[in-house]
Amino acid sequence: MIKEQLPILILAVPLLASFAITLFARKSKIAAFALLVGAMGMSFVFAIGVMRQILDTGRVIHYHIGNWQPPFGIELVIDHLNAMVLVLVSGAAFLTAIYSKNTVPAEVPYRFPGEEVPERVPNYYTLYALLVTGLLGIVATGDAFNMFVLLEISALSSYALLALGGGRAYFATFKYLIVGTIGACFYLLGVGYLYIKTGSLNMPDLKVILTSPALAESPTVMIAFMLIITGIWIKMAFFPLHGWLPNAYTYASTTTSCLVAPLMTKVSVYMMIRLMFSVFSAHYIFDRLGWQNGVVWLAAAAILFGSISALGQTNLKRMLCYIIVAEVGYMVGGVWLANADGLIGATYHILSDAMMTLCLFMAVGAVIYKTGDASLYAMRGIFRKMPVTSVVFVIGALAMIGIPPTCGFFSKWYLVSGAIEARHWGFAVALLISSLINAVIFFRIIEIGYFPLFDEQEGEGGHHAHDRAVIAEAPFSMLLPMVLTALSLIAIGLYSNEIITGLVGRTIPAGLL
Amino acid sequence: MKLLSLVISLTLGFLLLLATADLPDWGDPQSPASIHVSNYYIENSVEQTSVPNFVTSVLADYRGYDTMFETIVIFCAGITVLTILRRSHRQKKKEVRPRPAREGKDLILISAARIIAPMMQIFALYVVAHGHHSPGGGFQGGVILGSSFILLALAYDLETILKRLKERSVIIMSGIGVAIYMGIGMICLFLGGNFLDYSAWSSVLGVSAVEARSHGMLGVEIGVAVTVMYIMFSLYADLSSGGEMDEGL
Amino acid sequence: MNEILTAIIAKYNYWSFLILLLIGLHAMISKNNLVKKVIGMSIFQSAIILFYVSIGYKKGATIPITEHGHGHANEVVHQTAAEMVAGFANPLPHVLMLTAIVVGVGTLGVALALVQKIHRVYGTIEEDEILEKIKE
Numbered sequence: 001m002i003k004e005q006l007p008i009l010i011l012a013v014p015l016l017a018s019f020a021i022t023l024f025a026r027k028s029k030i031a032a033f034a035l036l037v038g039a040m041g042m043s044f045v046f047a048i049g050v051m052r053q054i055l056d057t058g059r060v061i062h063y064h065i066g067n068w069q070p071p072f073g074i075e076l077v078i079d080h081l082n083a084m085v086l087v088l089v090s091g092a093a094f095l096t097a098i099y100s101k102n103t104v105p106a107e108v109p110y111r112f113p114g115e116e117v118p119e120r121v122p123n124y125y126t127l128y129a130l131l132v133t134g135l136l137g138i139v140a141t142g143d144a145f146n147m148f149v150l151l152e153i154s155a156l157s158s159y160a161l162l163a164l165g166g167g168r169a170y171f172a173t174f175k176y177l178i179v180g181t182i183g184a185c186f187y188l189l190g191v192g193y194l195y196i197k198t199g200s201l202n203m204p205d206l207k208v209i210l211t212s213p214a215l216a217e218s219p220t221v222m223i224a225f226m227l228i229i230t231g232i233w234i235k236m237a238f239f240p241l242h243g244w245l246p247n248a249y250t251y252a253s254t255t256t257s258c259l260v261a262p263l264m265t266k267v268s269v270y271m272m273i274r275l276m277f278s279v280f281s282a283h284y285i286f287d288r289l290g291w292q293n294g295v296v297w298l299a300a301a302a303i304l305f306g307s308i309s310a311l312g313q314t315n316l317k318r319m320l321c322y323i324i325v326a327e328v329g330y331m332v333g334g335v336w337l338a339n340a341d342g343l344i345g346a347t348y349h350i351l352s353d354a355m356m357t358l359c360l361f362m363a364v365g366a367v368i369y370k371t372g373d374a375s376l377y378a379m380r381g382i383f384r385k386m387p388v389t390s391v392v393f394v395i396g397a398l399a400m401i402g403i404p405p406t407c408g409f410f411s412k413w414y415l416v417s418g419a420i421e422a423r424h425w426g427f428a429v430a431l432l433i434s435s436l437i438n439a440v441i442f443f444r445i446i447e448i449g450y451f452p453l454f455d456e457q458e459g460e461g462g463h464h465a466h467d468r469a470v471i472a473e474a475p476f477s478m479l480l481p482m483v484l485t486a487l488s489l490i491a492i493g494l495y496s497n498e499i500i501t502g503l504v505g506r507t508i509p510a511g512l513l
Numbered sequence: 514m515k516l517l518s519l520v521i522s523l524t525l526g527f528l529l530l531l532a533t534a535d536l537p538d539w540g541d542p543q544s545p546a547s548i549h550v551s552n553y554y555i556e557n558s559v560e561q562t563s564v565p566n567f568v569t570s571v572l573a574d575y576r577g578y579d580t581m582f583e584t585i586v587i588f589c590a591g592i593t594v595l596t597i598l599r600r601s602h603r604q605k606k607k608e609v610r611p612r613p614a615r616e617g618k619d620l621i622l623i624s625a626a627r628i629i630a631p632m633m634q635i636f637a638l639y640v641v642a643h644g645h646h647s648p649g650g651g652f653q654g655g656v657i658l659g660s661s662f663i664l665l666a667l668a669y670d671l672e673t674i675l676k677r678l679k680e681r682s683v684i685i686m687s688g689i690g691v692a693i694y695m696g697i698g699m700i701c702l703f704l705g706g707n708f709l710d711y712s713a714w715s716s717v718l719g720v721s722a723v724e725a726r727s728h729g730m731l732g733v734e735i736g737v738a739v740t741v742m743y744i745m746f747s748l749y750a751d752l753s754s755g756g757e758m759d760e761g762l
Numbered sequence: 763m764n765e766i767l768t769a770i771i772a773k774y775n776y777w778s779f780l781i782l783l784l785i786g787l788h789a790m791i792s793k794n795n796l797v798k799k800v801i802g803m804s805i806f807q808s809a810i811i812l813f814y815v816s817i818g819y820k821k822g823a824t825i826p827i828t829e830h831g832h833g834h835a836n837e838v839v840h841q842t843a844a845e846m847v848a849g850f851a852n853p854l855p856h857v858l859m860l861t862a863i864v865v866g867v868g869t870l871g872v873a874l875a876l877v878q879k880i881h882r883v884y885g886t887i888e889e890d891e892i893l894e895k896i897k898e
Contacts, residue, residue: 008708015585015695022592022688026681065578067710071550074578123596130589137582145858149582152865153589159872160593163879170879171892177873178790181803188862189783189810195855196536196817199549209549220532518792522784529780538772540821542848547820551852556843559828567826567853568860576857583861590868594875647827652860748871755878 003053007063007076010046010086011136013039014093018129025122029105032122033097036129040094043136047090051083055502062142070142071205077142081347081507084499085139085270088351091488092262092358093132095481099362100128100255102475103369107253124164128259131157135267144191144279145201147271148184151235154267155180158260165252172247179244183234190227193220194279206279216284225280225289229272236268236328239302246321254365257317262357265324266350269331273347276335277509286338293424299333300430302326307437314376316364319441320357323400326434327353333427334415340512342418345411347504352399352407352492359396359485363389366474366482382449385472388479390449395486397442399493402435407492410500562726564645572650573730577709581694583652584737588691591744595684598756618669626668633661641738645727651734655741662746671754680750680758683743690740694733775816782809796880796887800873807866811859818855826853 002009017039025031054061063076078086105121134154141147159180163173195201197220198209215221230241237245249261276285286292306326313319331353334346364374366389371378383390399406412431419428473479492499537544554571564570572580634657641654666674698709706713711729712722720728750758770777786809789802828850877887884892 005702005708008702012695012699012708016699019688019692019695023685023692026684063707065708065710066574067707067712068575072553073575120596123592126592127589127596130585130592133585143579145861146576146579146582149579149586149861149865152869153582153586156586156589156593156868156872159876160589160596163597163876167883168896170876170883171896174796174873174876174880177869177876178799178803181869182787182790182806185806185810189813192810192814192817193532196544196546199545199547199551201550201854201858218535220535223528223532226528515792518788521791522788525787526780526784529776529783533773533776533780534769536773536776539775539816540819542820542823544817546817546855547852551818551854552847554853555826555846555850565828567828567850568856571853571857572860579857579861583864586865586868590871593868593872597872597875597879648825652864752871752874752878755882756875 003049004063006046006050006053007061007078007140008065010043010050010090011133011140013042013046014129014133014136018126018133021122021126021129025125027122029121032125033101033104036100036125037094037097039129040090040097040132043132044087044090044094047083047086047136050078051087051503054078054080054083058506071200071202074141074143074146075202076140077204078140079507080503081270081273082139084347084351084503085267086136088354089132089135089139089263089267092354093128093135093259095358095485096255096259096362097128099258099365099478099481100125101477103254103365103478106369107255120164124161127157127160128255130154131161131259135263138267139270142203143201144194144203144206144275148188148191151184151187151271154264155184155235158264161256161260162248162252164256167251168247169251172244172251176244176248179234179241183231183241186227186231186234188231190224190231193224193227197221197224203274203278207281210280210284216288222289225285228275232268232272232275233332236265236272236332237325238328238332239298239305239325242302242306242325242328245325246318249321249324250315250318254361254368258358258361258365261320261324261361262354265328266331266354269328269335269346269350272332273335273343282338282509282512292336292338295336296333296422296424296427299329299336300427302329303333303427303430303434305329307434311437311441315374316367316376316378316445317361317374319376320360320364323438323441324357327357330411330415330431330434333430334418337415337418337422337424337427338512339418339421340508341414341421343508343512344500344504345414345416345418347507348407348414348496348500349411351499352411352489355485355488355492356396356399356408359392359482359489360400362478362482362485363393363396366478367393369478370472370474376445376448379445379449386474387471388483389474392482392486393449394446395489397438397446399489401438401442405493406489407496408489410493410496414500561723562730563723564727564730566645566647568648569644569650569730569734573733574709574711574726577698577730577733580733580737581698581709584691584694584740587744588687588740591684591687591747594748594751595756598751599758600756622668626664630661630665633657633664637661637738637742641734642731644734645730651737652741654734655738656745658738658742659745659749662742663749666746666749666753671750672759675750675758678746680747683747683750687740687743687747690736690738690743693736693739697729697732697736775819776813779809779813779816782806782812785809794889796877796889800870800877803873804866804870807862807869811862811866814855814859814862818852820848820851823849823851826850826856 017035021032021035025035061078065074104124131154134150137150138147159173159177163169197215197218198206200206200209234241249257303326306322310319310322331346331349334342367378368374399408402408402412416428416431554567558567558570559565562570562574637654637657640649641651644650662674701710701713702708704713711726714729715722715725718725718728782805786802786806790799790806793799793802881887884895886892
């Protein structure tokens, strides 16, 4: 019995945890933390169970909620692509939940003039669980309207989590709220336009109806597609629409940026792939509309813009935020290259980039936790003071640059070969330039971290020189998830062949092979 | 910014206008939206769920999963506003209040509110309980219930109402409301059905599977009403007092 | 001319929704005052709700509720399926919009809470003044 119910349990458990925290753990930080970690762990186990089921049987799982047949009720549809993203989201949320043990109590009841509320930490965990539920729900659902509702749940809870950074975070979050609402409403309007022409909301059903030749000609369907894709681009901060992201993520607290930065954009990329190929079709998008050239150029611009902006930043978090903007360009470009290699690269990059971003944000978060400083110079002498953190940071940096055997290399390999196959040299060059810029950025930081001499020359490193030899590592609850994330980067790289043939390669739609 | 915004709005307007010619006429009974899925609900709702209000049967049963998350959106908004705004009482005197001071209590307002509020509450209970048969349901009833408390808070002041309706219990009750919905759905799993398959309750309730769906819907509507009522009040309390839970507006 | 006019009248629901939508979007992007932005957001969402609800209307149809009480299931249903379908409005858009309204309420509440916080931090809710204070 439990085997058939696994898909719903993946998201029911975090949801139950959010009520349980509200009802039973309102006064206790530790109880709230335990509930959260337990729920995230269970959700992760269930997600792995679903993935195993799919790998064993090779069949798509359809779970009918309320036991109603699909176009009338809502169903969860889980195929190879979802299964991978579900494991990714629940896994990253689990690791971040462990990581949050020390950072949340330290950061959330911030001492802004007279604002200290004991219940903030349990509330934070409630919202954390709701955010993860929303993301898992978006990934699992097979209903276009249901996706909107879940998108709004994850959006609302992320506004709260981001705003808890205090101070400037409020204004940054407000801008994100306005822009994010525009994005979600565009999506809703697009779904409305699809509904008015098809009368259905179920994704597999929509796909069947949309293949009719009369609808392929219809301007309404084209505009529905434009609205949906623009809405999702706003949500994922694709280049000209990225303005909200750097501020919103920079001023957030450490745990929030560890949770939100890797997952929100990747889930949006997943949404884009799902809607492009499971509601519309590769044939409709690439052959009939034929915008791929323009979009890939836009993606190339996103990559260059993100990388060059990252180069100019002195705040570590803000630098990583601009790298995210560039990485979104990688994935959107990969999908729109309109060939199998590009899509494999983009899909595999969802997995590897989420883990890379998580790894770097965790390492930076640990540095901020110990030094209280988010600038590049917080990294001074880090190799001596925090050896584990710095090794984790280096692994994350190598993956971001794309050096084998880390996972970053393989996704770039597929993306570049996809670009060459599509003869899109601009995108290939942008990818290579961005790798070079990443190398410059990260080697500069590693240099700052490795040579403690520099800080004495700069004149303000007096006390640093004093405790240079003292190891002041982050607490175990932060180190453990960091090390696991760093190991996963190497593991995803080493098993890239299995992941690509077993999971990612199975999801290529027929039109692209 | 103005120019940019005009360009964006007009481009969007132009695109949507392009589509307008292609859309079905207003009220066309043969439009695709009215012939595919929706007719199934109209034809089968009474037979399959024994609920004559199709909106309720689609809301709470066919698309009950959406509605569960809709309740959670409300819950989430309540917790969000609370987390963002709530702060301790002590420090408030240092700051300039952004709202005018309250000038005493008004006898007419209070007397009127005392008569209206109980009637609103009884009507709200009717709306919740009779949502299967007439326009209404959990959200509508919950909003009326919540606004009856808001009316009282406006007539007296927020502190007086908060003495009766403690802040802690407001949050706990809103959590219980969502937990009722979720719990009814989860128990279906243990009774051998899928999530939110209320017909699995028939063995426990001792009624037919179709009747069980109708009862299940009533159960989840009650859960929705509880959450909506408390969160509406909580949103008002937080926003009107700037998170200080003092006398309010 | 007449044809265009008939076309507009036959589809006036789209025209009215479109005008509201653009007013809302313009306010959200261009207004300087944060509360005005929030009002724009509300108009924008209401426009979409109007659009959906107008999909659900059928000429000559009534609200989607049949006459029927508990335990009388076999007494009242005299109508054929075709009559039922023609006689009742499409319930699905109403259901969807109930959800969208609720989402709108949630977003509105969070937006207002954020505006209050911004006012507390910067002492103003005009965007240009806030940006100036951030630069300082």
